[in-house]
Amino acid sequence: MNENMAKNDYERPILTVDVVVLTLIKEELHMLMVRRNREPFLGTYTLPGGFVHAQEDVDSEETARRVLRDKASVEVRHIEQLYTFANSTRDKRGWSASISYLAIVNADEVSLSEDAKFVPVSESVGLPFDHSLIAGMALSRIRDKASYSSLPGFLLSENFTLPSLQKVYEQVLGVKLNAAAFRRKVVDQELVEEVSEAGEYAGRGRPAKLYKLKERSLQDFGRVVMLPDSRRGG
Amino acid sequence: MNENMAKNDYERPILTVDVVVLTLIKEELHMLMVRRNREPFLGTYTLPGGFVHAQEDVDSEETARRVLRDKASVEVRHIEQLYTFANSTRDKRGWSASISYLAIVNADEVSLSEDAKFVPVSESVGLPFDHSLIAGMALSRIRDKASYSSLPGFLLSENFTLPSLQKVYEQVLGVKLNAAAFRRKVVDQELVEEVSEAGEYAGRGRPAKLYKLKERSLQDFGRVVMLPDSRRGG
């Protein structure tokens, strides 16, 4: 420890932002990947990310949004900070910190640029850097929040039916949910509200009513648990 | 955007770590503050923090632990990353990122160095930089986790009684809890285990049995809610 050293005598680590953008395509969770246009790993697909530009970005969330705009032409519906991975080994170029974000988009509302694509999360393994770790944390986060918040609702378009919302929760949580209990909870908690407009007829059977999220921003259930039998603890 | 610019041509932001260390003194939550030995705010008390030292610190958590050792002689029992505050305005010296941590210690097990002191959280207002924001997030975090994890247990010494554990939860959550329900939950969830050793007699009434946390690390309740009446949502 050299307390006399001025603070700027320490070499400043690299500071970047990486974003895990999740969306739902054909009822399956996908993740945005972009082709790298520089070394290292030039040409391979990784999570979208980039350096903070001190001149343009007011904060790191703005960095995340700028990176998504520039590298994938994506505007997100929801974004939240995930975790900061900061150590001497994650990037060969030196001590590096990556502020990671989780973002949710509706796949129908984006038109990706050339070098970007959505990949099923089940197939996005073995990513460069520590991106597998970051992606894993994003999936943990959305699963966790699915059990007590409206987050999975952001994967759908603005108006949706309750059966489709239930399917999204089931997809994210990885379990089947009881339809009656699901409806009761989602309505009792005032997570959704009915929308007058009639929906497209799905093809067979009684048509479902359309709903939308009651709030534009993320709502939670007061920690009421969405997982079945979770009260037993585990 | 100038994609031809090499990454190192961007000026690297400042990267620091700030730590909110919480402890319990006379049944009241306190926060560690240290006197600054440099500008800005030389001489005033702030959250302990410091620059990442790329040469010594393998990761940012190690930075946090080193800062606490050096500035306050504190070894923590539990530490977790809180949030990263990263923007152009939080520090007058320039675009700056602070990776913040929440740490929990037992006040009896530390002997603070000269320039450090514990301050009741109720009195720690109007801190320099954005430290009030960071402190607020730490308090939100421990309150949130109190509702579904063993985190508040780390505020106590290794062995404790269930009534004292209940008091800690009540202190952190800010509500009275039902003793029977509390014991049931904490025992059913296998959060604690009885310890054979007899405790100090508290002074009056039937002496309480001693328990310790069943796991050395943070356990959660499977999102079972600790707050009363929380099922109603809010």
Added chain:
DNA sequence: TTAATAGTGTCTGTAAGACAATATATC
């Protein structure tokens, strides 16, 4: 014995799961 605090038993209310019953669409 009394006072004080620790710990248990039991009743009640609420909400989740199961699942039967009803509603509304197409063919």
Added chain:
DNA sequence: GATATATTGTCTTACAGACACTATTAA
């Protein structure tokens, strides 16, 4: 009407809160 899916009703069960009751200590 037959079929399919959406939506509601209701029974059962598990758990949290309330609170009275029992247990164990010192004085």
